[in-house]
Amino acid sequence: MPNLHQPGLVVRQKSPLNLESQFAVLSDWLTPCDQFFVRSHFSAPELNEAEWRLRIEGAVKTALRLRLEELKAMPPTTLAAVMECAGNGRVFYEPAKEGLQWQNGAVGNASWTGVRLRDVLAKAGVKDGAVEVVMIGADRGVVDSGKKTASPGPVAFARSIPMRKAMSDDVLLAYAMNDEPLAVHHGYPLRAVVGGWYGMAWIKWVQEIRVVERPFLGYWQARDYFRWERTFGEPALVPLSEMEIKAQIARPVHGASVPVGRPYRIFGAAWSGEAPVKEVQLDTTDGMKWRPATLLEPETRFGWRLWEYEWIPPQPGRYYLRCRAIDTAGNVQPDMQQPDRESYVANWIVPTEVRAVVAEDLEPEFVI
Secondary structure: OOOOOOOOEEEEEOOOOEEEEOHHHOOOOOOOHHHOOEOOOOOOOOOOOOOOOEEEEEOEOOOEEEOHHHHHOOOOEEEEEEEEOOOOOHHHOOOOOOOOOOOOOOEEEEEEEEEEHHHHHHHHOEOOOOOEEEEEEEEEEOOOOOOOOOOOOOEEEEEEEEHHHHOOOOEEEEEEEOOEEOOHHHOOOOEEEEOOEOHHHOOOOEEEEEEEOOOOOOHHHHOOOEEEEOOOOOOEEEEOOEOOOEEEEEEOOOOOEEEOOOOEEEEEEEEOOOOOEEEEEEEOOOOOOOEEOEEOOOOOOOOOEEEEEEEOOOOOEEEEEEEEEEEOOOOEOOOOOOOOOOOOOOOOOOOEEEEEEOHHHOOHHHOO
C-alpha cells in the first residue's frame, strides 16, 4: 500500500485511496512506481493470485478462463505510455466543478509490460458482429449518493473501447510497471493499458473481458466520464476517450523567485493522445511571444516528452510563464478553458507566476 506520508504524494482522498504526485519533483522520464498517482473509485479488492482468473466471454467463439501464469507464458510486450486522469487540473476550472480537486499531478509516465489484448482475444476468437470490448474490474461499490448521477445499487468499474482500438498494438493487459510487479493500488494482478487514452479506460484489477455486439452503456460509460459534442447541432453525450494535447511546467513552481539577469532552466513535460508531440513553445512575456523549447530524449509514440527552455529574466518584477504543446496532427493546446467538457479535460494553458529578483535578495536555496 502506498505510504500516505511519502514525499511527492498528496492525499486527495483516504477512502477510497486517491493520491496525487507533485509534478514539481519531475526529473526522470519514467515516473517511479512509488511516486505514481493513484486513482480509485472504490476500495482496492483483495485478490488471491492462485484463485484469480481472467474471464473472456460474450461474442467470442470460445469462452476462456486464464490464470496469470498462462498470460505470462504468452509473448510479452512493453509499452511506455502516459496515463492521465481525465480530471487532472480540475482545480483550475472557473467556476469550480465537483469531483476530486486534482491540481497538475494526476499524471505519470511508466513502462508497462504484459500481453496485447488482441492476442488474448485471438485465443478466444472474436465473432464478426463484435463492436466493442468491455473490461471489467474487480472493484465494486455504490457511487456516492451526493453525486448528481448516483448508481442504481452496486456497480463494478467497467469501460469499453471500440474493436479497432482493442485490436491495435496500443492496448495491453499489464502485469508489470517499470519492470516491477504491479502494486495493489496500481491494479495487481492485471490492469489495462490503453495508449493515448485517459486513465478511466485503464481498468485496474481486470477480471473480465466481455466482447459485445452493441455499444456498452454501463454507468462509467454513459453516466460519467463523458463530454458534450455539438458536431451535428444538438449537443450529444460522447464518452471520453483520447487524451488531448497538453504541456505543463514542473519548475519553476507557481510563486517561486528566480534570479534576474541569470540563465534559468524552465522544465516540464508534454503529452498528447494518438498523435505524438511535435513541438513545445514557451512565452515569458505578456505579449504571448511564443518561442520553441528544446525537446529532450527519448521520443516514443505514447510516452510523454520532457522539454526545457533557458530563460534569462531581463529585469526585476513579476512574470507569467506559459507553455503550450502542438502534436503531429496539428492539435494546439488551447489558451482558454473549453466548454462542454463537464469537469474533465482541463488542458488549457495555466500560467505559472514567478518573481524575478536580484540574486542578493534570494533565499539561499534559490541561488543557482
